[in-house]
């Protein structure tokens with residue numbers, strides 16, 4: 614049975630397609646990601662909370678869904694837009710179809726959309742608010758919903774995805790990292806455990822004194838959804854602990870570290886989301902192909918040269934991809950070294966973090 618689905622954008626655009634997944638109406642910021650694979654990891658990445666994800670590669674769902682690839686316990690994106698969804702996936706680990714997966718977590722999907730045309734529109738106009746309906750709703754009402762929802766900068770999304778209670782993993786390991794969980798991906802936790810580093814997973818608003826009670830050897834400020842300037846508690850924590858412990862940041866974590874050192878953040882026109890963003894390490898000259906998912910970035914001119922230096926840049930647009938403190942053991946990256954999904958070029962970033970932590 615073909616179900617009609619509709620996607621409305623804040624500029625009044627209305628697109629019709631076929632619905633799959635759950636029958637509902639959801640709104641969010643419509644963003645596009647260009648990776649050819651990785652839909653399971655992307656949908657479950659907490660950084661996509663508040664966003665409707667559009668995948669530009671035209672055929673999605675081919676290898677089905679395995680819980681082994683989840684980056685959190687459920688789908689965090691608000692909706693999914695594809696050109697075509699595969700109904701008969703083939704993979705030895707596949708447990709269900711893409712549509713069943715969306716259904717299970719009550720997320721709507723729309724197929725039959727000219728995702729490449731829509732991507733061109735977003736690249737020209739910038740990211741837009743949208744609303745996706747897989748159940749019946751009046752066209753004008755859906756457009757109104759797209760227009761009238763709050764901007765992503767007005768939402769406290771980290772609070773929705775951070776752990777509620779602290780959790781310690783592999784207490785027996787000698788070294789420990791405290792992760793300030795703003796919506797951390799499973800692969801990041803795994804990367805530390807693989808290096809025999811115990812993880813104390815802490816709510817994003819844990820006070821610095823309580824963090825120290827876990828006796829960490831270093832702190833990681835994780836990736837996460839939304840506008841970093843709203844995560845005031847974590848910014849304050851970095852300020853308070855910057856002279857006490859090594860601090861690492863990934864994506865939202867990098868933005869939070871930058872804010873703690875008084876740099877400024879801006880919202881990019883359409884962000885970086887995909888698996889082939891070229892990043893140059895300014896110290897070694899090496900170029901890596903990286904996985905990314907962010908809509909905000911550090912304004913390089915706002916960086917106080919006395920404190921921070923830029924260590925990595927994006928070769929497509931020159932944006933800041935890595936920073937480091939000039940004296941303190943504080944460093945961060947805007948890209949996703951944990952590669953979930955995406956290329957493993959920068960997986961060694963974790964070796965660098967752990968080395969600094971062990972030598973400190």
Ligand SMILES: NC(=O)CC[C@H](N)C(=O)O
Pocket residue numbers: 660835836837838839840841863864865866906907908909910
């Ligand atoms: N993956 C992330 O951590 C994203 C960071 C932030 N929410 C942004 O969009 O820029």
